Amino acid sequence: MNYEYVKKILSKKLNLTEDEIEERVKGLINEYGGIITKEAAILMLAKEEGIDIEEEPEEEFKIKDLEDGMIVSIKGKVYDVRESSTESQRVINLVIGDETGYVPVTLWNINIELEEGDIIELKKVRVKRKKRLSLVSTDETEVIKLGKEEVETKKIKDLNIGDFAIIEGSVFSSLPIKRFEKGKFRSFILSDGEDSIRVVLWHDLADTEIRVGDLVRVKGWIVPNYYNPNQLECSATNIEILERADGEIEVVPIEDLKYRDEGERVSIRGKVLAKSLKRTVELEKPIKVQDLIVEDETGRVKITFWGMGCSHLDNVSEGDIVLIKNCKVKKYVGMDGEEVISLNAGIDSEVIIEKKGEVKFNKIKEILEENLDIANVFGVVTDVKDNIVEVDGVKKRVKNVIIDDGTPIRLTLWEEAANIELEEGDVIKVYNASVKKNELVLTRYGRIEKVRFYNKKFIIELIEDELSEVRGTIVKKEEDEIELCPICRRRVINGECPNCGIVEAEKVKLLRVMLDDGTGVLECRAYGKRAEKLNRELGDEIVIYGILKNKIFNVKAIKRFDINREIEYLKKVLEEER
Template sequence: MNLSSNFNQIVQKVLGEVDIEREELLEKISQKQDELSGFVTPEGAATIVARSYGIVPERKEPEVRKLRIGDLSAGMSGIEIVGRVALIYSIRDFERKDGSPGKVVNLLLQDKTEKIRVVLWDEKAVLVEEGEIEKGTPVRLKGAYVKRGFRGELELNLGRRGDIEIDPEDERAEDLPPLPESEVKIADLDPELEDVDLIARVIAVTEPRTFERSDGSTGKVASLILADETGQTRASLWNDKADLSHKISQGDAIKIENAYAREGWGNTPEVHVGRRGRIILSPPKSETSRLPEFEKRLLKIDEVEPDMPVLDLAARVRRVFQPQEFERDDGTSGRVMNAILADETGTIRASFWDDMVEECQKLSPDDVVLFTNARSRMGLGDRPEIRVGKRTGIEINPKNLRIEEQKPGRIELCELEPGLDTLEIIGRVMDISETREFTRSDGSQGRVASLTIGDQTGTARVAFWGEKTDLVSSIEKGDVIKLINCYSTAGLYGQPEIHVSGKEELKVNPTIEEDLPPLDELTENQLAEERVNIGKIKKEGVKVQVRGTIVRVLQRRPIFDICPECGRSLGSVDSSLFCEECGKVVSPEHRVAISTVVDDGTGNIRTVAFGKVGEELIGKTADEVFELFKESSNISELYDEFNIAGKEIILTGTSRHDKYFDQLELRVESVKAPDPTQEAAKLLEKVKA
């Protein structure tokens, strides 16, 4: 007998024994089914209503179908549900109000109908911690209840009276969909991959370091260098995940779940472990047996991250500087001596402290030096540098150790920033200035010539110094030039510019693969000043104009020094400094550097104003800022002098992507206050359009 006939039999029995109209009875049955959220069949609801009148149909129990995740709604309790674990978030330890410890972990459970977050507490969370429940495990939850979570989404909770069964025998478990393959090899990483699982061995690990976001909040990040049988990559651990770096050592095998991949330094994919990510510190040997065994190895310079507690590195000495004495805060004296090291991947500064200065004095240019048990810290220009202390082993010119020469790195003009070295740049010449002579601070004469080049991403000034000015005579407007082994610094107005002063190579109209824009197009783009809403700035290398309010001033050192002879950043603030490039002590020129966050109501963006642009923004010269900086004991007091928070401004600049923190910033080229007449005219034009 089918369901329809059973239902009709129950209805007829009630109508025959109770004084009730058919429509009223059917309405009561429908209400009862709604009351039970539709999880009882029409026949079951009719049976319940019949019993309320004292009538017991032949079927003794209502027919209730088994729940699926898609059937759940807030307020339901005593639920039994079956699903497959699709994601596992990090387990969190906490302390209750009574001081007792607790554990909690979130899972994402799915079946063929839907997904839902599941919250497990205490001894049930331990099942995840001990590996009883893994990604992909089928489970049955009994005695669960549904509520709205933090973001208003449904979540399933399993309290103390609830139960969880692993690999249950249930018809719902038989039709659970398999999880998509998420484990990838390092060689197969793609910058757009989400929910990545990765098993790898740790080659190097850094200490966590904090940073400030554009909204004023602080974040934390630590880095790992990982390797598997297919290759090597960098992994960034963000915020609470960064603290796990204290539990990870070189040589450890780890499993990362729910990570995402993004393009990193050198346009290679990197792994990021954020809020959803999970790190398993000791995965089963069955999963890690294929990994290469750990061998303590030498890092390349581009693999060095700030705050590595221990590292081994070999490099060639480029320059050695004079030792300097200083006084510590406690009144004791110290010594430091610096050297610039290089390999085929880049350059790095090494600082030798106190007694280790004697080891640095043994070094000469072109020596190969091997460091063991060194450490790294954040150095000048927010770049890592090697710190050489008492525990560091040093070997000069070890046998059978060969260091390849550094090769120039090709970048586009939108990627240019001050302080880069060994660059390869291609651009079309847009403008050429005549060679001019100048007098240095020591009375000697110098020469400088410059030109402006452009590519499809932006423009930049190129300065030729001394004998290199003779190269400009072979260049004409519209030519394509290729500069090899050049470097960058901050120009007078703060914009990054390219300098040619020594070993650089110039090629005029070489054969290139790039299709550079013609001269008239580059000129037109350079003059363009399109006013846009900040919220619409989505990519780098775009010249825009924005109008907004300074909502935050990032209180960092507001000034840096450059060499007046070669333009290189000296990275400090003093009255006399040693220039690495020129090989002598010089009287530095000061440059202002101001970072702010500007908001126009559609969004906000970090802005960076260097040089004369920074001076215009704060209304003070670089020399004035230099004196204030030397006299100020508190950097907040210094920024109070600038008084720019809340200021409404119009900025013109080029958007740039900060790859490390994955955010856009505006490199400011001009700043001005809004003119009421001009702004009214712009609004009128917009209304007319």
């Protein structure tokens, strides 16, 4: 029962203002000691005055006037008809609309045949609210046909939230069925030639076969886009395939993107040159974004993946040949006054890896000798330091990492990249790092990838001059002290460095450890702070990274021992042997 609706009826019938009705309701509540609600009081007032609220539906309402609890008569055009009947009951589900809006209708056991375009009058139907307002038949409901009109299709650009629309267009891209606890759905992008919209098919409707290029007619409610509330999507109630397509959407050469309109959806194919780290952009609410740089034989373009669309890039790497479907063209004027063209992609885009690529990793020695501008590096983390620095009055997090592949180099990570958790002993791949003053800096289009296992070997398998991981038990150790050159870190003998001549030597701790893994015994050497960290008890198991030179294993990093990781590796070895 809708209190405001009953109050309006009593005001009209009793020729009283609504304020006067309110006063009489309050009087009844006080008369009963405050134990009745205002809804109960107003019904008592109606009964006292001989007014049957159930007999007062004849005032004609518009959809915009509907409120929960009303009994109304209303006219509208039928936009959708679905029937779900059993042996004992007939249920007709409609959507009707007038010039003020749209509303779903459920008719129980009404003997009438309706179709799209019918103009009808519904008498004595009840307004109910669940997720949205709807109309439900009562025992006294009547349905009267008044005529018939054509139901118009709508252009996507003219849609508004709350509309029930009929849209015709071609399928630009389609995603497979996804399942969740209460059912399933699938989505696709529909283009009418001028604009596009995401369409979602729920439950049984999701089983409809949708092909790229199909011409379809969709009916459904227009709601905020699940992934981007600033955009619209259509929650479909019905779909009809008007014409089947045979082929795929045309793939556009990157150079030809300049001839495409802003907001137009396109597909491209090319080689991934760079993949950025995910970063957070502050819009109405924070959202994750990630970029790809893709190149074909005609040019290169940046594609920015937004929100959950970033998940499409989880298995994409530099060098991969990819087909990217359903990207939106974005155009803007750059700082130099030239037009810049990029692409935006989201959860409804699709990324197909057509061929996995191989990335060339540079040796650190090569980087330092050849003065490269951009480099890919593969090495072990030997040191990590976190700092907070102030840049232009803003405090920023910076992480300094030493990585080593036989030659050490410093890698500097700023802001979000500095949030990557790294520790000594981690093996990492660094993509598209900028080389500056013999150091690496992770740029916007650079990223880091941790490697779970790299060149993990038994002692008997070790190869000279190769970075390797070894696990074993300390069976012997010996501490010593040596003198190193403070300039080039070469060993100083009798105060003289073979490179720098006479120097003031720096005394450094040396630890020799004999390691046994059951396949052999290995002499390992560590210096300075690393020697202190390696100085464990006899019988301790350790995991280390290093390089074998002249049968001596020079320790580069000491990895935290993780029994679960060791078990995982042994399982991996056994599976490979099978």
